[in-house]
Amino acid sequence: MSKPNGCFITFEGGEGSGKTTQARRLADRLELMGKEVVLTREPGGSPGAEAMRHLLLCGVIKPLGPEAEAIVFAAARDDHVSTLIRPALARGAWVICDRFIDSTRVYQGALGNVDHRLIRGLERLVVGDTMPDLTIILDVSPEIGLARAERRGSADRFEAEDMEYHRLLRAAYREIAEREPGRCVLMDASAGADALAVRIWMTVSERLLRQRQPLAAPRAAG
Numbered sequence: 152m153s154k155p156n157g158c159f160i161t162f163e164g165g166e167g168s169g170k171t172t173q174a175r176r177l178a179d180r181l182e183l184m185g186k187e188v189v190l191t192r193e194p195g196g197s198p199g200a201e202a203m204r205h206l207l208l209c210g211v212i213k214p215l216g217p218e219a220e221a222i223v224f225a226a227a228r229d230d231h232v233s234t235l236i237r238p239a240l241a242r243g244a245w246v247i248c249d250r251f252i253d254s255t256r257v258y259q260g261a262l263g264n265v266d267h268r269l270i271r272g273l274e275r276l277v278v279g280d281t282m283p284d285l286t287i288i289l290d291v292s293p294e295i296g297l298a299r300a301e302r303r304g305s306a307d308r309f310e311a312e313d314m315e316y317h318r319l320l321r322a323a324y325r326e327i328a329e330r331e332p333g334r335c336v337l338m339d340a341s342a343g344a345d346a347l348a349v350r351i352w353m354t355v356s357e358r359l360l361r362q363r364q365p366l367a368a369p370r371a372a373g
């Protein structure tokens with residue numbers, strides 16, 4: 152068992168949906184409760200994977216095709232899962248990750264047309280049973296998301312795709328949320344960051360924290 156006590160939460164969604172902002176806020180709140188929190192991201196999160204992040208986002212892998220891209224994302228994930236995520240979960244930490252397997256399913260699978268057998272095969276090999284306990288999918292229109300991402304800075308290889316690409320991306324995320332309601336929660340991310348943080352906290356409390364509360368000690372008789 153790779154996570155006997157720890158808890159694994161991932162954030163997913165299109166550009167500018169607020170993943171990084173909300174992952175940070177959730178981490179802060181859990182830390183205030185005294186939890187050990189490991190806040191991380193993909194691609195990247197470990198020294199080996201961060202080196203691969205640069206190659207993936209600057210576009211040098213793109214000419215090799217979407218299959219090669221999927222394999223490099225999986226190689227980066229392998230390093231991240233084995234050197235950071237699994238050890239943290241095994242010692243009982245809460246791991247919060249900004250993007251994970253659903254990004255590969257959506258960007259390389261649904262949008263890059265990489266065969267789902269390759270995507271799932273890589274997932275089984277690299278992730279195994281280290282699946283997220285909860286995945287929060289932030290859903291926002293591409294118009295709002297890209298405007299936010301633009302305000303933040305220059306476009307990477309994925310942000311530079313056209314509007315239709317971003318509409319398909321949103322639809323692919325919605326489909327995952329519908330298919331896996333036990334793991335995924337879709338949230339309207341067009342609201343302000345404060346309101347969204349409250350809804351995320353309620354979801355984490357209901358789905359994960361309550362289950363992990365130690366049972367009250369039985370009252371002494373008499």
Ligand code: Z5A
Nearest residue numbers: 166167168169170171172193194254255258299309343344
């Ligand atoms: N990728 C892939 O193809 N396959 C894979 O397996 C993996 C990834 C793992 C990583 O980019 C790219 O890699 C990604 C998919 C691909 N594609 N792209 N682009 P990244 O990590 O560098 O970027 P990102 O994941 O798209 O994140 P982002 O653009 O930085 O967006 P965000 O994290 O969702 O949003 P944010 O940084 O929290 O907020 C963006 C701005 O909006 C910022 O100024 C905030 O202050 C503001 N903001 C945030 N929330 C709100 C609300 N609620 N209201 C108003 N303004 C807000």
